[in-house]
Amino acid sequence: MNKTLYTVLAYLKLTKPIITLSVSFSALTGFVLFSKAFSDGWLVVYLGVLLIAAGSSVINQIQEADSDKLMERTRNRPIPTGIVGKKQAWLWAALLSVSGALILGYQFNLLTSVLAVFTLLWYNGIYTPLKRITPWAILPGALVGAIPPAIGWVAAGGSLIHPHILFLSFFFFIGQIPHFWLILLRYGEDYQKAGFPSITSTFNTEQISRLTFVWTTATAIAAVFLSVFGIIKSLTIAFIILGLSLVLVISFYKWPGIKRPALVNRAFMIMNLYFLLIMLLIIADSIL
Structure with missing residues (x-):
């Protein structure tokens, strides 16, 4: 090169x-x-x-x-x-x-x-x-x-201080947490090797995966509430978000205890795709 x-x-x-x-x-x-x-x-x-x-x-x-x-x-x-x-x-x-x-x-x-x-x-x-x-x-x-x-x-x-942006920011705040747990599941030992304090020394893989599921579910619930707070006005888009959120939770349902890196990487991709789709739907709802 x-x-x-x-x-x-x-x-x-x-x-x-x-x-x-x-x-x-x-x-x-x-x-x-x-x-x-x-x-x-x-x-x-x-x-x-x-x-x-x-x-x-x-x-x-x-x-x-x-x-x-x-x-x-x-x-x-x-x-x-x-x-x-x-x-x-x-x-x-x-x-x-x-x-x-x-x-x-x-x-x-x-x-x-x-x-x-x-x-x-x-x-x-x-x-x-x-x-x-x-x-x-x-x-x-x-x-x-x-x-x-x-x-x-x-x-x-x-x-x-408008309620719409406060809740939207809250949604993005919640969504950061499962991203972090996924990184820990994949690279927890790497972090410890580099001297970073890691909850992998406090919680085992199964517990971390359970925490990931809890925060993922919280993220999905927050997304559904985008319509409740008036951010999403289209009933059609609201139902699409509900469907995507159910798919997200279901895809993580059997997560507790998962240890294979390939599955962690897949979950990370699913979470990123979910956020991209939610942002696209918010934009679509706003301009239509």
Whole structure:
């Protein structure tokens, strides 16, 4: 592979593109939910959140570079392998983060930019260091997934204390928890090897899988309540969400005790697909 292309791909990998694209899409969901259309600025809010989320991801990889060397899952990342130096990574993170914050602040309002910067500071300044202290860092860390929809909502002109965005953010908050349990089921030993406190030392695999099922069910129930809170207005879409939520719960019904990595990976994909479909349905309901 061409060396220049290899380096470009390394810098791209630092941004965790799949995660950042998902985060940006949740912000777009909040934007369309308020504006009821792909009104002026929808692409800008997507780009702004994408840039600052990418910058946050780069900072995270700088912070955890030493730990990443010790874990099978992360040892081939650009910084542990030496493809990208920490100084270059910091410059890349600054360029991305500052650009995102300026774009959001200039195009929309100060609160939009402040929320985005707060998310970065919370993720990199609170959640990431807290992972070294307690295995329950996911609880405050889940806030990171709840804020992006609010960023989009506020960018479109919505109030931060409106019940619709508060409940939508709550839904995304709840959904972060089973994601974390799934990662623990798959990579718990890896985390312990790198020195992270892990609940795998407190709970066995069966107990963690039961917790995953409980939080997955809570996520499905929260999705159904989107129509109760008036976020979803179409009866047809409400029934589709009900059906998807039932499928999600049923697919996890026999989960307690599952240990095979292939099944954990499958469950992770199902959860990600579920969230993508819910966001698409919220957008469809808003514009139709």
